[in-house]
Amino acid sequence: MADTVAGLPVQHAEKSFYQQSTNKYSGILSWLLTTDHKRIGIMYLAAIGFFFFVGAVIGLLMRLELIAPGRQIMDAQTYNSFFTLHGVIMIFLFIIPGLPAIFGNFFLPIQIGARDVAFPRLNLLSWYIYMIGAALVLVSLFLPGGPIDTGWTFYIPYSVRSTTNVSMAIFAAFVLGFSSILTGINFVTTTHRLRAPGMSFFKMPLFVWATYATAWIQIIATPVIGITILLVIIERLFGVGIFDPALGGDPILFQHMFWIYSHPAVYIMILPAMGVVSEIIPTFARRTIFGYKAIAMSSLAIAFVGYLVWAHHMFTSGMSDTARWIFSLLTFIVALPSGVKIFNWVATMYKGSIDPQPPFLWVMNFIFLFSIGGLTGLVLGSLATNIHLHDTYFVVAHFHYVMFGGTGTIFFAAMHYWFPKMFGKMYNIKLARIAVLLFFVGFNLLYFPKFIMGYMGMPRRYYDYLPQFEALQEISTVGSWIVVGTLFFILGYLIHALLKGKKATSNPWGGVTLEWHIASPPSMENFAEIPTVTREPYDFSQLKEMKNE
Amino acid sequence: MNSYTDAAVHHVHRDDAGAKMGMWLFLFTEVLLFGGMFLVYAVYRYQHPDQFRLAAMELNTGIGTLNTIILLTSSLTMALSIASLQKGNRFLSMTMLSVTLLFALMFMVNKYFEWSAKFSHGIYPGSPELVNKPNGEILFFGLYYVMTGLHALHVLVGMIILTFMFVFIKRNKVTSENYVKLDNSGLYWHLVDLIWIFLFPLFYLIQ
Ligand code: HEM
Numbered sequence: 069m070a071d072t073v074a075g076l077p078v079q080h081a082e083k084s085f086y087q088q089s090t091n092k093y094s095g096i097l098s099w100l101l102t103t104d105h106k107r108i109g110i111m112y113l114a115a116i117g118f119f120f121f122v123g124a125v126i127g128l129l130m131r132l133e134l135i136a137p138g139r140q141i142m143d144a145q146t147y148n149s150f151f152t153l154h155g156v157i158m159i160f161l162f163i164i165p166g167l168p169a170i171f172g173n174f175f176l177p178i179q180i181g182a183r184d185v186a187f188p189r190l191n192l193l194s195w196y197i198y199m200i201g202a203a204l205v206l207v208s209l210f211l212p213g214g215p216i217d218t219g220w221t222f223y224i225p226y227s228v229r230s231t232t233n234v235s236m237a238i239f240a241a242f243v244l245g246f247s248s249i250l251t252g253i254n255f256v257t258t259t260h261r262l263r264a265p266g267m268s269f270f271k272m273p274l275f276v277w278a279t280y281a282t283a284w285i286q287i288i289a290t291p292v293i294g295i296t297i298l299l300v301i302i303e304r305l306f307g308v309g310i311f312d313p314a315l316g317g318d319p320i321l322f323q324h325m326f327w328i329y330s331h332p333a334v335y336i337m338i339l340p341a342m343g344v345v346s347e348i349i350p351t352f353a354r355r356t357i358f359g360y361k362a363i364a365m366s367s368l369a370i371a372f373v374g375y376l377v378w379a380h381h382m383f384t385s386g387m388s389d390t391a392r393w394i395f396s397l398l399t400f401i402v403a404l405p406s407g408v409k410i411f412n413w414v415a416t417m418y419k420g421s422i423d424p425q426p427p428f429l430w431v432m433n434f435i436f437l438f439s440i441g442g443l444t445g446l447v448l449g450s451l452a453t454n455i456h457l458h459d460t461y462f463v464v465a466h467f468h469y470v471m472f473g474g475t476g477t478i479f480f481a482a483m484h485y486w487f488p489k490m491f492g493k494m495y496n497i498k499l500a501r502i503a504v505l506l507f508f509v510g511f512n513l514l515y516f517p518k519f520i521m522g523y524m525g526m527p528r529r530y531y532d533y534l535p536q537f538e539a540l541q542e543i544s545t546v547g548s549w550i551v552v553g554t555l556f557f558i559l560g561y562l563i564h565a566l567l568k569g570k571k572a573t574s575n576p577w578g579g580v581t582l583e584w585h586i587a588s589p590p591s592m593e594n595f596a597e598i599p600t601v602t603r604e605p606y607d608f609s610q611l612k613e614m615k616n617e
Numbered sequence: 618m619n620s621y622t623d624a625a626v627h628h629v630h631r632d633d634a635g636a637k638m639g640m641w642l643f644l645f646t647e648v649l650l651f652g653g654m655f656l657v658y659a660v661y662r663y664q665h666p667d668q669f670r671l672a673a674m675e676l677n678t679g680i681g682t683l684n685t686i687i688l689l690t691s692s693l694t695m696a697l698s699i700a701s702l703q704k705g706n707r708f709l710s711m712t713m714l715s716v717t718l719l720f721a722l723m724f725m726v727n728k729y730f731e732w733s734a735k736f737s738h739g740i741y742p743g744s745p746e747l748v749n750k751p752n753g754e755i756l757f758f759g760l761y762y763v764m765t766g767l768h769a770l771h772v773l774v775g776m777i778i779l780t781f782m783f784v785f786i787k788r789n790k791v792t793s794e795n796y797v798k799l800d801n802s803g804l805y806w807h808l809v810d811l812i813w814i815f816l817f818p819l820f821y822l823i824q
Contacts, residue, residue: 186632186635186639187635187636187639190639249643249646252642253639253642253643253646254639256638256642257635257638257639257642260635260638261632261634261635261638262632262635287642287645287646288645288649290646291646291647291649291650291652291653292649292650292652292653294650294653295650295651295653295654296653298767299657299763302763306742306743306762307742307743308742308743308759308762308763309742309752309755309756309759310657310756310759310760310763315748315752315755315756315759316661316664316665316751316752316753316755316756317661317756317759318660318661318664321657321660325653325656325657
């Protein structure tokens, strides 16, 4: 091992990146002007975490409104703004940037043995652009005209006719997209240029592969939403007519362009999550990953085929039958690479010596919830059933299972897996185990009834409903209390760990990727000397030697 | 604090090939941005071929051609500016950069006269004159304004970048050893040129 990470013992004596800054300032300025990828990752964590809680509280309020038929705590227009805001915050401010911007920033350079990303200053700029976008969302709420009420999909023609502050809110989405593009460019270049000696593409950890594939999607797909949003804004300001049927434009064209981005965006959300899973499973099963190349390649396959399935969101919008069955077929094909991953994960666990620590439990949670989300996705991907379920609660349940049960859960898994490395402190394992259980129960109470309601015909985006849905709606609302309660519970014990937790060792879980070879928290330069990589990424035979170091 | 010296160590990392790669990726996103517009153009041209042709006749091919020549030449002077800096001729490089900027300015002035002529004929988005025309023509002029407008915005941004480069060369921040910034600005400028090469025939030539 000594040859793999040379000069390691020195590391422990060195200052951590919290104590040493990349600029000449100290205090808050040393953070706001930092170019250290780790500090930027933590700044993203603070910002994104904050918006996640805002979004969750809005969700809680919506559920409260739905606890009984009729008006409870808000009127219809407020509900419209709430689900739009909830959607915009959760999608553009939480789930799309979430994993790449926080954990990608922090761990991608470390896992390939680099000192920083390729463009550290651009990295900081991306954070500021993200913050400007977020600020625009917030400002748009308070300007005259009122908060946007179009739903997060901004469908034409309503988004042109609505008198609310649509322009500003969607311009915020444009700005956020710009931040996403810059991060993508940074990660692709970093992966190509800064791998440590010996770190060939097929020796990279799978989280790097996933983040790399994601970065490509960010680069390829985001400009399309950028131009689409610009067109909507131009349409609102000047009435050019590009999407206005009265002037010859075609609203369906907007939907195509919107989903050309937004479907690949779904993979921006899920691919890094799959990468995290591929990290956590080998570590806690103490076995090298099964089918490394298949998993790596399936990420690229998802990135590519995912680009070609957008129109399955539009089966009822009026497309030709040929177009519809082609998109339906492609939708089924894109399920294949995801299946490849699931099988490989399960095969990795087979005969492993499994250590059910909290990160692993979150992953189990993920596999269960994501499977439900994925399988109901096939129900929606089939033409016949889609016609029945389109725009019902079934869709709402499906995407919460995929996004929240999938990526959201993995967000917590990553948080629990890397927390000791990022902060150098250990949280209370027992409480963390309880949190997984609570979340699981609450989550299913919250969203499973929505499948049934959707099947029974409850449409989405309604602030009121018929009496026959009352029992199920109530269960769902109770579930929302448990989920949001659990979120605050997790926040509580993590903050407690931060302030009073035990010091974490440099390798609490027995992982073998490069981040576990350096101190917790890492030093500013990550590695005293750039390591030379000789091993496969998940070669656990080195664990014994690592213990001796 | 000793962190200042650390900071110096932290920043010496220089990777010209990496910087170029990042720029190419960025240009790729620009192409996709305009790609979205070209897609819209293609769809509507397919739907209204005759009206598009009719509307295109109203554009001034003369000014369009002139602007094409101006932009193409500016790409040449841009390339010359980079080449002269590589050869160590700062003065020539700065001269060529200024000429490029001058061409860019000429392009914008032409564009201004072209647009204002259209405006004075009452052809602008939402004008009563335009709204009474058939749908295909409305779309044509809508796209004309949006696409050439977006392109002009890129020319403007390019001019700002080139001005910065001029200052950088002057202050020896961009030198014959370290010219990747100028190189990348050149790439951007060629892209702006390239997009125009597509806009020109689509709007002015296919009639
Ligand atoms: C904290 C717990 C959450 C609760 C209680 C919650 C609740 C809700 C509710 C009640 C709706 C409106 C359903 C309707 O009337 O159609 C909704 C919509 C939505 N939620 Fe959540 N949600 C939560 C978390 C999340 C997360 C983590 C995400 C994304 C990662 C998310 C993404 C969305 C989206 C995209 C919509 C659709 C908005 C629209 O229709 O425009 N939610 N959620």
